[in-house]
């Protein structure tokens with residue numbers, strides 16, 4: 324795990340032949356240089372989704388794999404001006420790691436679309452794409468089949484945002500969670516895009532939380548963030564911030 328000033332988690336998974344970089348953070352530091360210091364294997368780069376705290380350093384790489392439905396968002400969010408704005412909200416007051424990090428005329432990487440079941444073969448390790456629409460339409464998780472680990476982006480963490488523009492209706496997100504619950508025998512550990520590792524059974528808390536919002540059992544409380552106001556409910560370890568007009 325490569326920390327990004329506490330704002331998000333970036334993961335580098337090394338196999339016997341290749342390595343896979345999962346997400347690229349806020350784009351406020353030399354991530355490509357850091358990765359080169361950590362592995363001498365060829366590095367593939369994938370985004371769990373197109374949000375700016377997961378695709379910010381895409382401009383430092385030649386090729387990015389991600390779901391088709393989030394490619395336009397990633398292109399928009401990784402533009403220099405956007406990165407500057409988002410870094411201002413999410414870098415916790417820290418300055419960018421590199422003085423010239425927001426230069427103009429950077430290269431745009433080639434985007435390659437991946438969908439359910441796509442395999443990143445790293446040699447002795449295979450990571451498989453699991454489509455998990457909700458937080459964004461093109462959100463994916465990466466399943467390390469040998470080690471029973473799911474890299475879960477923003478789909479499975481203790482405080483999931485479902486109130487942003489472009490988020491699926493909550494009922495669509497519930498379908499994603501139910502699909503994951505049905506596949507819990509395939510992974511034991513979640514490595515989320517924010518926060519520490521969790522046991523995979525946590526997804527049951529998330530599903531119950533969303534059900535209680537949809538069936539009116541939960542009385543929502545207001546939630547304020549730099550991205551705007553929302554309502555939120557909690558169940559067990561899970562909290563979901565949502566838009567009552569997008570159920």
Ligand SMILES: [Zn+2]
Pocket residue numbers: 372374377458477
């Ligand atoms: Zn996100």
